[in-house]
Amino acid sequence: MVDANLDGLRKTFNNGNVVAVDSIDLHIEEGEFIVLVGPSGCGKSTTLRCIAGLETPNDGKIEFGGHDVTELPPKDRAVSMVFQNYALYPSMTVYENMEFGLKMRGADRETIDERVRWAAGIMEIGDLLDRYPNQLSGGQQQRVALGRAIVREPAIFLLDEPLSNLDAKLRSVMRTEIQELQRKLDVATVFVTHDQEEAMTMGDRIAVMNAGRIEQVDPPEVIYHEPNSLFVADFIGSPEINFFESTFDGSDTVDTGAFGFDVPSEVATELSSGLDGRDLVVGIRPEDISLAPLGEGVIDTEIQVLEPMGDTQILYFDIGDSRIRAVVPSAQPIGENDKVGLSVNWENVHFFRPDGPSVVKWRKATDEGVNTDQELRTDQRAGNQ
DSSP states (O other): OOOEEEEEEEEEETTTTEEEEEEEEEEEOTTOEEEEEOSTTSSHHHHHHHHHTSSOOSEEEEEETTEEOTTOOGGGTTEEEEOTTOOOOTTSOHHHHHHHHHHHTTOOHHHHHHHHHHHHHHHTOGGGTTSOGGGSOHHHHHHHHHHHHHTTOOSEEEEESTTTTSOHHHHHHHHHHHHHHHHHHTOEEEEEESOHHHHHHHOSEEEEEETTEEEEEEOHHHHHHSOSBHHHHHHSSSSOOEEEEEEEOSSSEEEOSSOEEEOOHHHHHHHHHHOSSSEEEEEEOGGGEEEEOTTSSSEEEEEEEEEEOSSEEEEEEEETTEEEEEEEETTSOOOTTOEEEEEEOGGGOEEEOTTSBEEEEHHHHTSSOOOTTSOOOOOOOGGGO
């Protein structure tokens, strides 16, 4: 077991004109499962390839177990990598694919056979060893790729969007299997995905990447409940968070343009010290918006679209220039074009600077939360009645 450390990692392409990875610092603990998540082109796969030795960083250092491996070739790094397209050799059987890396390292026949059959047993593909890749389903090919990676007993296990070619049901199954495999191996693992659901369900910690940088590294529940930037709040969560471009009067009132509300003194203090001017962005997750009788919420509006989701339904409203989402129980008897009032679970409201950083979360400022039934000023605008 070893840990891995990235110190000031930077990787550019096209003679420095394209910055793929921009001064990343990241420590991966022994046995930790960490997920790199972000949109396409944010640098997560390039980061993984630098860890594997498939790309050489322009600056920075990579250490495994305290040893500098920045200049070592992949074969000397004791890493195993699973690629998005599995990268199986089509002319080799499953057994031959799985033994290939060990043969290249000069392992003896007895060791090779023992390791291949051990890995095949873990991945439940022992009956597929004589087949060729084109005779396997996508899920079976994925298991072969994972089996080939673990026969080496890697110090670091790397997975680059390994589930993206599978259907939704199989992806869910393989997520669980990869987590169980990682726990059995107890090896530091870096998993790259653009799928926030995979990130939230699999990682001990999540590193959210944007434009070559890591915006936040934290356990999933912290990433979700305490995002440190507009980008993280927007990227993590489905349906996505609602944002209201707002102003703060410097005392206790926030005005979203569609409705206004008063904040506790603790929140007002944080806003006064954390904002540069009056402008801010209010973030409210869809599950923190509920329905209220007309005239009794913060605003009355009309349901534009209703999406049934089983035990819940997603409601869409047009408020001002924004499309707003709420998640409510499916048992509520409502339909499209119905007029409803909206209430907010205020203690879960987030406040951000317009340029991105988080200023404060209501609940965090008030420590023990607030009474969500407290009187709040409703300031509805005529255009949104």
